[in-house]
Amino acid sequence: MRQPLVAGNWKMHGSAQSVSELLGALVEGGVPEAVEVVVCPTYVHLPQAIDLCRASSVEVGAQDCSHAVEGAYTGEVAAPMIAELGCQWVIIGHSERRAYHGEGEDLISAKLKAAMAAGLKPIFCVGETREQREADEAETVVAAQLRGALESVDTLAGLVIAYEPVWAIGTGLTATPQQAQDMHAFIRGELAGLGVDPAATRVLYGGSVKPGNAAELFAQQDIDGALVGGAALVAEDFQAIVTAAVPE
Numbered sequence: 001m002r003q004p005l006v007a008g009n010w011k012m013h014g015s016a017q018s019v020s021e022l023l024g025a026l027v028e029g030g031v032p033e034a035v036e037v038v039v040c041p042t043y044v045h046l047p048q049a050i051d052l053c054r055a056s057s058v059e060v061g062a063q064d065c066s067h068a069v070e071g072a073y074t075g076e077v078a079a080p081m082i083a084e085l086g087c088q089w090v091i092i093g094h095s096e097r098r099a100y101h102g103e104g105e106d107l108i109s110a111k112l113k114a115a116m117a118a119g120l121k122p123i124f125c126v127g128e129t130r131e132q133r134e135a136d137e138a139e140t141v142v143a144a145q146l147r148g149a150l151e152s153v154d155t156l157a158g159l160v161i162a163y164e165p166v167w168a169i170g171t172g173l174t175a176t177p178q179q180a181q182d183m184h185a186f187i188r189g190e191l192a193g194l195g196v197d198p199a200a201t202r203v204l205y206g207g208s209v210k211p212g213n214a215a216e217l218f219a220q221q222d223i224d225g226a227l228v229g230g231a232a233l234v235a236e237d238f239q240a241i242v243t244a245a246v247p248e
């Protein structure tokens with residue numbers, strides 16, 4: 001059985017004080033053993049987060065990494081640097097990186113390779129825009145994202161996929177459990193074709209996951225957890241989502 005995973009993507013939010021309060025509450029409240037819990041703060045808050053999570057089972061990830069190991073790449077942070085800090089995870093290919101930083105499949109593929117080589121576990125994001133869904137292209141788009149980024153990567157052990165429909169991110173619009181389940185099942189089929197063991201790969205849903213909709217999403221056969229944005233910034237909401245992921 002795949003262990004449920006709930007990851008918080010804090011995006012560009014936080015201060016030393018809010019990180020301390022949020023993680024203080026999370027660590028003190030404790031997380032259920034049955035669920036793997038990851039928080040992904042900004043780069044500058046990573047050392048603080050790692051320190052605060054040391055005494056708990058909460059794991060820490062970065063929100064991105066460079067495709068390169070080192071060099072003249074102003075503003076970039078390399079995967080081995082993130083791993084050296086004590087992070088286990090890294091988000092790759094988030095739709096905000098694709099939209100605002102022009103990341104395409106080749107770069108994302110190189111980032112996946114860099115992350116894997118550094119021993120980080122990637123949470124690789126895919127998802128269609130509203131226009132693409134309305135044009136009935138959602139599956140074609142997601143298949144191309146998976147193929148383009150994964151085809152040339154040799155080692156994919158530990159890979160986690162996050163299906164995040166762009167139209168559901170930060171909008172309060174969530175995919176219905178059936179829409180999400182259908183796409184997750186489709187993704188699993190595509191993974192098999194790419195040589196990735198679909199039964200062993202966790203596929204998370206992301207896009208306006210809240211305490212009120214988490215349980216019905218997690219009840220779907222192919223949904224193994226969530227990548228949570230806004231609700232991950234509120235300790236009790238994030239805790240409620242984690243609790244909803246505990247298998248019955």
Ligand SMILES: O=C(CO)COP(=O)(O)O
Pocket residue numbers: 009094164168169170171172206207208209227228229230231
């Ligand atoms: O982008 C997301 C997580 O990576 C989802 O964000 P929201 O949960 O705020 O919609």
